[in-house]
Amino acid sequence: DAKTTQPPSMDCAEGRAANLPCNHSTISGNEYVYWYRQIHSQGPQYIIHGLKNNETNEMASLIITEDRKSSTLILPHATLRDTAVYYCIVRSFTGGGNKLTFGTGTQLKVEL
Amino acid sequence: DGGITQSPKYLFRKEGQNVTLSCEQNLNHDAMYWYRQDPGQGLRLIYYSQIVNDFQKGDIAEGYSVSREKKESFPLTVTSAQKNPTAFYLCASSIVASRLADNEQFFGPGTRLTVL
Numbered sequence: 001d002a003k004t005t006q007p008p009s010m011d012c013a014e015g016r017a018a019n020l021p022c023n024h025s026t027i028s029g030n031e032y033v034y035w036y037r038q039i040h041s042q043g044p045q046y047i048i049h050g051l052k053n054n055e056t057n058e059m060a061s062l063i064i065t066e067d068r069k070s071s072t073l074i075l076p077h078a079t080l081r082d083t084a085v086y087y088c089i090v091r092s093f094t095g096g097g098n099k100l101t102f103g104t105g106t107q108l109k110v111e112l
Numbered sequence: 113d114g115g116i117t118q119s120p121k122y123l124f125r126k127e128g129q130n131v132t133l134s135c136e137q138n139l140n141h142d143a144m145y146w147y148r149q150d151p152g153q154g155l156r157l158i159y160y161s162q163i164v165n166d167f168q169k170g171d172i173a174e175g176y177s178v179s180r181e182k183k184e185s186f187p188l189t190v191t192s193a194q195k196n197p198t199a200f201y202l203c204a205s206s207i208v209a210s211r212l213a214d215n216e217q218f219f220g221p222g223t224r225l226t227v228l
Contacts, residue, residue, distance in 0.1 A: 046217065049216075099160065102156070
């Protein structure tokens with residue numbers, strides 16, 4: 001699976017959009033971008049995923065650049081409960097299994 | 113409610129003892145996984161199983177063992193051979209589908225193991 005690079009931490013004011021970047025310059029054509037988040041001492045929670053088109057769901061939007069070498073997770077109106085570590089994961093579908101390779105993620109702190 | 117349960121939430125053991133962590137899911141998922149997380153680090157895959165009676169080693173399987181006798185259960189044993197067993201252990205499950213888009217993993221609440 002392709003390696004990802006994320007900033008170690010970010011701050012965001014409550015009610016503002018939180019834009020979390022991720023670089024995946026070695027991504028290959030069949031690799032998807034997944035985002036999970038982990039609130040302190042809990043299990044990770046799936047947020048969103050995409051291949052090349054931008055995606056939106058009730059939690060967030062995912063913007064993938066045209067060359068697919070980077071992406072941005074957008075939380076449109078961040079709340080205090082969005083404070084968590086956000087993991088960007090790039091993986092391909094192979095017959096060998098559904099394995100997720102987590103990096104160290106971005107610690108997002110949402111403040112009043 | 114459907115979901116994944118792990119018990120206990122906190123576990124203490126003496127060095128040299130084997131300990132088994134429980135993971136149960138009622139989501140009817142075929143695949144189950146065990147991850148380990150150390151402070152300030154991401155998750156690392158220990159073992160995974162895509163079907164009953166079959167499992168594969170992940171990236172850090174040494175000192176661990178698993179079994180998958182039932183679809184809903186995937187217990188993890190931390191043996192005395194694991195040199196640094198103190199960590200946060202997370203269990204996950206997913207369906208095994210032909211489309212990658214359906215392979216979201218659902219995580220349990222985790223067990224924090226401390227070896228004294």
